[in-house]
Amino acid sequence: MSAVIENHHEDHHHGPAKGITRWLYTTNHKDIGTLYLWFSFAMFLIGGAMAMVIRAELFQPGMQIVEPEFYNQMITLHGLIMIFGGVMPAFVGLANWLVPMMIGAPDMALPRMNNLSFWILPFAFFILLSSLFMEGGAPNFGWTFYAPLSTTYAPPSVTFFIFSVHIMGASSIMGAINVVVTIMNMRAPGVGLMKMPLFVWSWLITAYLLIAVMPVLAGAVTMMLMDIHFGTSFFNAAGGGDPVLFQHIFWFFGHPEVYIMILPAFGIVSHIIETFSRKQLFGYSSMVWAMLSIAILSFVVWAHHMFTVGLPLAAEIFFMWATMLIAVPTGVKVFNWVATMFRGSITFETPMLFALAFVVLFTIGGLSGLMLAIVPADFQYHDTYFVVAHFHYVLVPGAIFSIMAAVYYWIPKWTGNMYDERLGKLHFWLSFTGVNVTFFPQHFIGLAGMPRRYPDYALQFADWNMVSSVGAFLFGFSQLLFLFIVLKTVMGGKKATAQVWEGAKGLEWSVASPAPYHTFSTPPKID
Amino acid sequence: MNKGSKKTLTKLIIAVPLMFAFGFALVPLYDVFCEVTGLNGKVFQSEHTESLVIDDGRSISLQFISTNNENMPWTFQPSKEVMKIETGKYHTATFFVKNTTNKKMVAQAVPSVAPSNAAAHLKKLECFCFEQQELLPGEEATLPVKLLVSNELPSNIKNIILSYTIFDITDYNDESLAHHETGME
Numbered sequence: 186m187s188a189v190i191e192n193h194h195e196d197h198h199h200g201p202a203k204g205i206t207r208w209l210y211t212t213n214h215k216d217i218g219t220l221y222l223w224f225s226f227a228m229f230l231i232g233g234a235m236a237m238v239i240r241a242e243l244f245q246p247g248m249q250i251v252e253p254e255f256y257n258q259m260i261t262l263h264g265l266i267m268i269f270g271g272v273m274p275a276f277v278g279l280a281n282w283l284v285p286m287m288i289g290a291p292d293m294a295l296p297r298m299n300n301l302s303f304w305i306l307p308f309a310f311f312i313l314l315s316s317l318f319m320e321g322g323a324p325n326f327g328w329t330f331y332a333p334l335s336t337t338y339a340p341p342s343v344t345f346f347i348f349s350v351h352i353m354g355a356s357s358i359m360g361a362i363n364v365v366v367t368i369m370n371m372r373a374p375g376v377g378l379m380k381m382p383l384f385v386w387s388w389l390i391t392a393y394l395l396i397a398v399m400p401v402l403a404g405a406v407t408m409m410l411m412d413i414h415f416g417t418s419f420f421n422a423a424g425g426g427d428p429v430l431f432q433h434i435f436w437f438f439g440h441p442e443v444y445i446m447i448l449p450a451f452g453i454v455s456h457i458i459e460t461f462s463r464k465q466l467f468g469y470s471s472m473v474w475a476m477l478s479i480a481i482l483s484f485v486v487w488a489h490h491m492f493t494v495g496l497p498l499a500a501e502i503f504f505m506w507a508t509m510l511i512a513v514p515t516g517v518k519v520f521n522w523v524a525t526m527f528r529g530s531i532t533f534e535t536p537m538l539f540a541l542a543f544v545v546l547f548t549i550g551g552l553s554g555l556m557l558a559i560v561p562a563d564f565q566y567h568d569t570y571f572v573v574a575h576f577h578y579v580l581v582p583g584a585i586f587s588i589m590a591a592v593y594y595w596i597p598k599w600t601g602n603m604y605d606e607r608l609g610k611l612h613f614w615l616s617f618t619g620v621n622v623t624f625f626p627q628h629f630i631g632l633a634g635m636p637r638r639y640p641d642y643a644l645q646f647a648d649w650n651m652v653s654s655v656g657a658f659l660f661g662f663s664q665l666l667f668l669f670i671v672l673k674t675v676m677g678g679k680k681a682t683a684q685v686w687e688g689a690k691g692l693e694w695s696v697a698s699p700a701p702y703h704t705f706s707t708p709p710k711i712d
Numbered sequence: 713m714n715k716g717s718k719k720t721l722t723k724l725i726i727a728v729p730l731m732f733a734f735g736f737a738l739v740p741l742y743d744v745f746c747e748v749t750g751l752n753g754k755v756f757q758s759e760h761t762e763s764l765v766i767d768d769g770r771s772i773s774l775q776f777i778s779t780n781n782e783n784m785p786w787t788f789q790p791s792k793e794v795m796k797i798e799t800g801k802y803h804t805a806t807f808f809v810k811n812t813t814n815k816k817m818v819a820q821a822v823p824s825v826a827p828s829n830a831a832a833h834l835k836k837l838e839c840f841c842f843e844q845q846e847l848l849p850g851e852e853a854t855l856p857v858k859l860l861v862s863n864e865l866p867s868n869i870k871n872i873i874l875s876y877t878i879f880d881i882t883d884y885n886d887e888s889l890a891h892h893e894t895g896m897e
Contacts, residue, residue: 294717362724370716400728404735419739422822423781423879430742434735497828 200702209304212296213702214281219599220303221278222592226668228270228310229585233661235263240623240657242640243650256640257325258317264328268446269353270310272580275588276449277302277360280388282599284364286693286700287382289373289709294366302359309352316342327638329439332420332431336412343413347406354399361395364388373692375711379470382691386473387452390480394441394448397484402438405431429494436487444483447547447579448476450587451518454540456691457594458522461537462529463688468521475514475521482511492563501560508558512551519548534686535609539590542582542617550578553628568638571631577624581660582617589616589667596674597681601699604674612670615663622656769800769863776805777875784880785812786819786847791854800863802837807855807876811847818883819845821855821876830872833865841876 201207201216208220238259242250251259281299285292293299316323321340324330335343368389372381381389408419408431418424420431451472459466466472488496488504496504522544531537553575557563566572589612597603626649631637635646642650681698696704713721774797776790787810797803811817821841825831836842840855847853861872 294713295721358728362721362728365724366717366720369720370714396724396727397731400731401735401738404732404738408736408739422877423820423881425822427742430739433742434738437735437738 210300212292212300214285214293214296214299215599215700215702217293217299217303218278218280218282221274221281224303224306225271225273225275225278225588226671228266228274230664230668231314232263232266232271233664235259235266236657237661239263240654240661243642244654245651246642246644246647248641251640253640254322254325257327257638258323260638261324261327261330262313262317265313265324266310267580268328268442269350270306272446272584272588273357274306276388276391276446276584277357279384279449279453279588279591279595280360280364283595283693284367284385284388285371286696286704287385287691288368288371288376289692289705289711290367290371291703291706293363294371295363298359299363302356302363305352306356309349309356312345312352313349316345319345329435330409331435332409332412332428336409336420339413344410347410350406351403354403357395358399361392361399364392365396368392373705373708373711379473380711382452383455383466383469383472384449384452387448387450387476390476391445391448394445394480394483398438398441398445401434402442405434405438408434429491432491432494433487436490437484439490440487441480441483443579444479446584448480450543450547450584451476453587453591453594454522454543455525457536457540457590458525458544459690460594460686460688461534461540462526462531464525464529466521467524467527468517471517472521475517478514479511482507482514486511489558489563492560493567505558505560509555512555515551519544534593535604535606535613536590536594538610538613538617539586539593542613543586543590546578546582546586546620550575550580550583553578566631568636569631570627570635570637573637574624574627574631577627581624582620586616586620592671594686595693596671597685598693598698598700600675600678601681601697602674602676602678603681603685604670604678608666608670608673612663612666615666616660619656619660619663623653623660624656626650626653626656769798771796771798772861772865772869773797773871774803774805774861775871775873776807777873778807779875779877781877781879784819784878786810786817786878786880787812788821788876788878797861799861799865802858802860804856804858805874807840807857808852809845809847809855809878810852811849814849816846816848816882818881819847819878820881821845821878824875824877826873826875827869830861830865830869833862834872834874835860835862844881 201213202210208216211217211220238251239256242248242256281293284290313323319340319342321342323342324335324340324346326334326339326343330346368381368385408417411417412419412421412426418426420426420428422428455466455472486504486508488500489508492501492504533541553571557566557572557575593604593609630642630646630649630653633646635642635650683697684694685698686694692705692709693700695709774795776793776795778788778790780786780788787808789808791806791808795803795805807821809819823836823839823841825834836857836859838856838858840857845853845855857874859874865872
């Protein structure tokens, strides 16, 4: 990172402080964005290492490498770390870097809260990871932590888990409040709401979702804490509570959470496809309305995760149709991306490759989601590897590919250097192959009936599991190449121009590369 | 910070505890929803107000199921598994229970009714599930439930299942109860 620091220093008389205090005390949106991005990369590698343990154990039937208890801890921590430590902080990091530059603001509206919301995160994950070394082991009840597994039958470390979820929630809420206040009040004159770049729109909607549901998650873990330590019976049937209530509260948070992890991706991909198609984005306002309707619908579909708990028929039909309705705005977005590319003069640089893979593979994940929305079919698919395949298709080549696309697309702006295009393309093709070899076969073994969350499986699933594990190792190790590419770009490389990409539009491309430490101290003129 | 930012910030900061409270409000809302719709097979006790005319009563079968919650070693079973009953009339059924351990234990039975739309029509006048059962080591008991199925029961329902799950709610920290480390059966 030091190369970047010195570059900045040359550019500006009021540059960053020197040494570690720059990062500890910083209130600069670019510094905090960088911190978030590096933190999420570290979590991505830790969570990824856990995925490698899981796939190594599943390489062959029978118990080979880890104990079943440890396997359960791995699947739990893998899910929690990837969601709360990987994807969400990465998007917050991108928002920090990009939102102020895209709307012509000098910084985020609440810079000190910004510092706080980042710096409590490492503590949350330190607490969560330290539970691995506690008596009874780390949380082992799956990332959805259903009661009573997470209350009556939980290991003692569950209290640490609850505390760390509280901290993560506080961090997310502060980050979201910051984004909303910034977007609503700090746009440069001339940047009307319907003139905002789509990434800004996607984050505005995401931030509202976060403010609405993260407190509900905090409520759910607080109820768990009270059931475990203070003798209440929210989820305990013996005391008049109801474990199914836990699932309702959890998924009331959980489903909007799913869209929190995909809406910013929609924004990113819209920018990249527009740039590399060298055309104006097709259907800007329908993109905004589609995201708004997805966000609103996300509050009335939660019980589609619970079709097998014994819901009444009327509820199952309602949640089935409401879920399928989401395909309409999502379809609008996919068609708009395709229409943007239609007759464009497209080039296939690494960000564009990731964005295109996003469109195709996210659509596959969306289609398997529609299959899961069909109630009678879901009775069959529920808790099988088909579900695992579905949500990994929307999260890995969905959310994570969009984050990688964003990094390749904006890293010249951040560092002033072009990344190595040949290595970038290699990284893309390795990841693309790895992801599909890993997760596509999981559709087959899921439909054949292999249940999720078990360390062992019946012999007939052996072949596809081995294929899936090979794909996972390929995908996992190619991310080290990504780390290498990012480090190499930070250290040096071909100098980037201010506009960087031929077709790039937007305020962030009007400032020099690398972006000076302070941008838009006076609002830009918008024509 | 400008004025607009302060206003937005205040609104959002108020929204956070409101949503936190909403999470807790979901708990009673969930019960209200179940009560209104009769979902979840939960039996809610209400005063029996309708007149007890028995002339349009019909015969249905009432089935009993007993389940032991995990780690609950007691013997627990219905005296009769199926009863033919008349709607609009009181009937008494009994369950046999025995503490098979060598320690004093307290239990609580939790009822559930299937199909769920029958739950609102099954009224219990008296039930062992209204109170806790405390049994000495080896003690046995016959637990009664006095109930009535109202005539309003939808005509397509010919068979109702009343199921009880028995939970161990012994307070093992309580010194007055016998010590902990005893065998199960």
